[in-house]
Amino acid sequence: MLKETFSRRNFIKGSAALGSLLGIGAAGKQISNGLIPKASAEAAAGKGETFYNACPRNCYDTCSIETTVKDGAITFITGNKNNTYTKGRLCVKGNTYPRVIYSPDRIKYPMRQKGRGTGNWERISWDEAYDIIAKKILDIKKEYGSTLPICLNKYSGNFNILNYASEGMLSSIGYTTRAQGTPCDPAGSDAQAFDMGTAWNNDPEQFLDADYIILWGANPAWTSAHSMHFITEAKEKGTKLVVIDPLITQTASKADEYIQVNASTDGALALGMIRYILDHNLYDEKWVSKNSIGFEKFVSYVKNNITTEWAAETTGVPKAVIERIAREYATAKPANIWIGFGMQRHVNGGAMVRAIDALAAITGNVGKRGGGVNYIGGETWAVNYHTMSFGPPEGTVGDGDHYVNMNNFGAQVLEANDPPIKMLWIACRNPIAQDPEPNVVKKAFEKMDLVVTCDLYMNQTVEHSDIVLPVTTPFESVGLNVSYWHYWMNVNEQAIKPLYEAKSDLEIAMGLSKRLNELEKGSSTFPTSGDPHDWVEKEFNDKLRDMFGVKSWKELKQKGGTVKSKETITVAWEDLKFRTPSGKYEFYSQKAIEYGHHPLPVFVEKYEAPKEYPIRCMTPHWKLSIHSQFQHTDWLMKISENPFVEIHPDLAAKKNIKANDLVKVFNDIGAMTIPAKITKTVPADIVVMYEGWWKDINYSENFTVKAIQEDMGEYSKGQRGIAFHDNFVNIERA
Numbered sequence: 001m002l003k004e005t006f007s008r009r010n011f012i013k014g015s016a017a018l019g020s021l022l023g024i025g026a027a028g029k030q031i032s033n034g035l036i037p038k039a040s041a042e043a044a045a046g047k048g049e050t051f052y053n054a055c056p057r058n059c060y061d062t063c064s065i066e067t068t069v070k071d072g073a074i075t076f077i078t079g080n081k082n083n084t085y086t087k088g089r090l091c092v093k094g095n096t097y098p099r100v101i102y103s104p105d106r107i108k109y110p111m112r113q114k115g116r117g118t119g120n121w122e123r124i125s126w127d128e129a130y131d132i133i134a135k136k137i138l139d140i141k142k143e144y145g146s147t148l149p150i151c152l153n154k155y156s157g158n159f160n161i162l163n164y165a166s167e168g169m170l171s172s173i174g175y176t177t178r179a180q181g182t183p184c185d186p187a188g189s190d191a192q193a194f195d196m197g198t199a200w201n202n203d204p205e206q207f208l209d210a211d212y213i214i215l216w217g218a219n220p221a222w223t224s225a226h227s228m229h230f231i232t233e234a235k236e237k238g239t240k241l242v243v244i245d246p247l248i249t250q251t252a253s254k255a256d257e258y259i260q261v262n263a264s265t266d267g268a269l270a271l272g273m274i275r276y277i278l279d280h281n282l283y284d285e286k287w288v289s290k291n292s293i294g295f296e297k298f299v300s301y302v303k304n305n306i307t308t309e310w311a312a313e314t315t316g317v318p319k320a321v322i323e324r325i326a327r328e329y330a331t332a333k334p335a336n337i338w339i340g341f342g343m344q345r346h347v348n349g350g351a352m353v354r355a356i357d358a359l360a361a362i363t364g365n366v367g368k369r370g371g372g373v374n375y376i377g378g379e380t381w382a383v384n385y386h387t388m389s390f391g392p393p394e395g396t397v398g399d400g401d402h403y404v405n406m407n408n409f410g411a412q413v414l415e416a417n418d419p420p421i422k423m424l425w426i427a428c429r430n431p432i433a434q435d436p437e438p439n440v441v442k443k444a445f446e447k448m449d450l451v452v453t454c455d456l457y458m459n460q461t462v463e464h465s466d467i468v469l470p471v472t473t474p475f476e477s478v479g480l481n482v483s484y485w486h487y488w489m490n491v492n493e494q495a496i497k498p499l500y501e502a503k504s505d506l507e508i509a510m511g512l513s514k515r516l517n518e519l520e521k522g523s524s525t526f527p528t529s530g531d532p533h534d535w536v537e538k539e540f541n542d543k544l545r546d547m548f549g550v551k552s553w554k555e556l557k558q559k560g561g562t563v564k565s566k567e568t569i570t571v572a573w574e575d576l577k578f579r580t581p582s583g584k585y586e587f588y589s590q591k592a593i594e595y596g597h598h599p600l601p602v603f604v605e606k607y608e609a610p611k612e613y614p615i616r617c618m619t620p621h622w623k624l625s626i627h628s629q630f631q632h633t634d635w636l637m638k639i640s641e642n643p644f645v646e647i648h649p650d651l652a653a654k655k656n657i658k659a660n661d662l663v664k665v666f667n668d669i670g671a672m673t674i675p676a677k678i679t680k681t682v683p684a685d686i687v688v689m690y691e692g693w694w695k696d697i698n699y700s701e702n703f704t705v706k707a708i709q710e711d712m713g714e715y716s717k718g719q720r721g722i723a724f725h726d727n728f729v730n731i732e733r734a
């Protein structure tokens, strides 16, 4: 068994040379003396030039930012007041951006590591880096007769539309292997696709129009701070707020009613509520008869299989509570449900989402302003993806790209044999920290001839790479961002020059294409030069112009850096034309059968805890980071010094563990030792460790997480996700 310990590690592994390459030491001093700006009153008053930026992280909020620049340095940032979602405010992470940009930990130059994981890095020039990479690509193509042994793992470190240059670059050299899927939402997105044709949420600003709000396994107080403004305001106006979560989250603490459900049993809760609603004729008969198919079959399933007594026993929620919230929900108009991504990270996550969707549909809450069963949306991602429009070189043989599941990347890379994967290109991803079974991911890396990672900071993935290419922050490059939650489009201007030798992923793609073509003419179809502003301009099309009412990038800038889309798309399914095969809401889904599922929203059992590891270990998202990002920020490190495991006092007493004791959390694939936080916010059969990593600490919440699949994901995302919360461990005092 692997034993991982909690230790402050010499991150830089004693390399003085690396220290200076990272900007620590002499160079670091120079930065802090010269560049790190102070948020002075003068700057806060707006003196300096103003630029509009967009926070491009994988976050519901995708904020519009106003940046003040003086003498070429950022002196102040704040939320853009022209945006009614951001409302002139940033979250705690966003407010630290100047520390992120000017962090002495930034990777400053391209570097090559002599021996993966040795820390023996040397500075190389961009030309050398391009040369090594281009030669390897051409060698692989020669040896294997195709570029399929080259694999891209790119996801959401930066959702700027120009960052799709990574995908475009790889497409431009031939067919390659791709990490496919999403860790965020796959099971729930399939569920909504079976029910309605696709996942599509109402504008979150419409929480203000709701009479009743259920936050179902979502923790927006941490993961979507700006949504909380609307929820809180609605509550102040008299809207009832219910939070359903096994953990007493910060969001739960704001609720009128908190319901502590047994993990992974929400399907039973929704079906129990449905039984009550059907029995008491509280459903919207007109809505279901006009807008749905399969309702009768569903009713028959519920009446034959579900009782509120059974639901109470399964979920741990008293029968009287199930019945009361069922009545309240069904009679409030409109009633709004927000299903979190966290809730569906289970082996029955998709089935649970289908049951909750059904609850919204039978009460006629789908297609209503202020109502809806809100999960995720993509209506505004109507950009051209111009960066990806360059096909493979002429004469490329083969029948297309190969795919491995991003969520089980390590194992699937190891399994790929036809041909084997020999080179990794990693951008906007930290798979060694963020994926399940990090040791399997490391093994996959060992099989490679070359691992190239594009990133801003050292992390576990960079440490296991051969070459690291330094990338820019959003403030040093241009772009365009839309959200999967709100309905705004934000422009990102270049506020300052790139620091050190950092380049954007787009510039890197152009540079590599240039070198490839110098070495072998026609080996990459990606443009070898170009102004990034022109690339942004190429993302606009008539649909986007119509949706947002702006013609161009420049106009977006003139309009205050941010515009909201037309009202008509902000109420999901308002026209009640569903994108299912029948065009109706499908309680009975033939598509679900095609993908191997029950056609109806039925109850599916939770994952059974193994006997030796009876404690569920949940790993939700952390308030002070976006996954592995924002951990190089001195301000945040100050208030969040180290990870911890949350344990209920009863469980702690049973295990003889006291506050701050070091605790070993372990199962058959891994272990780690971290301090205990004793708290009643977690139930006695669950412990919690937060997702992310802490600088200089050998911690990943994934050390014990197995790659157990969710039930759905293939239909809408190509691949299933990981049941991150069906992770079972044991604990003992270390």
Ligand SMILES: Nc1nc2c(c(=O)[nH]1)N[C@H]1C(S)=C(S)[C@@H](COP(=O)(O)OP(=O)(O)OC[C@H]3O[C@@H](n4cnc5c(=O)[nH]c(N)nc54)[C@H](O)[C@@H]3O)O[C@H]1N2
Pocket: 058, 059, 060, 183, 184, 185, 216, 217, 218, 219, 220, 222, 223, 224, 244, 245, 246, 247, 249, 261, 262, 263, 264, 265, 266, 340, 341, 342, 343, 344, 345, 346, 618, 619, 620, 621, 622, 623, 624, 625, 626, 627, 725
């Ligand atoms: N600060 C911050 N914000 C973020 C992120 C971040 O890392 N940090 N990440 C972004 C990304 S990529 C994502 S995917 C989203 C995730 O956003 P959320 O879905 O809001 O966040 P999670 O922490 O994954 O899970 C939310 C809640 O689901 C609960 N949950 C787990 N299992 C169950 C269950 O069986 N039933 C019920 N009812 N609840 C359950 C957890 O206890 C947790 O409180 O947040 C985005 N925003």
Ligand SMILES: Nc1nc2c(c(=O)[nH]1)N[C@H]1C(S)=C(S)[C@@H](COP(=O)(O)OP(=O)(O)OC[C@H]3O[C@@H](n4cnc5c(=O)[nH]c(N)nc54)[C@H](O)[C@@H]3O)O[C@H]1N2
Pocket: 058, 155, 156, 157, 158, 163, 183, 184, 185, 345, 426, 427, 428, 429, 430, 431, 434, 435, 436, 454, 455, 456, 457, 459, 471, 472, 505, 619, 620, 621, 626, 627, 628, 629, 691, 701, 702, 705, 724
């Ligand atoms: N146990 C457990 N594990 C989880 C989850 C969970 O709930 N529990 N949640 C999962 C979810 S939902 C997600 S979305 C994943 C997220 O996991 P990742 O996709 O790895 O997310 P990040 O850590 O946000 O970003 C990865 C890297 O992108 C880099 N980056 C930032 N900007 C740029 C850029 O412009 N260019 C390039 N090339 N790189 C850039 C960052 O510095 C960072 O190192 O984690 C998953 N892992």
Ligand SMILES: [Mo]
Pocket: 058, 183, 184, 185
């Ligand atoms: Mo995510």
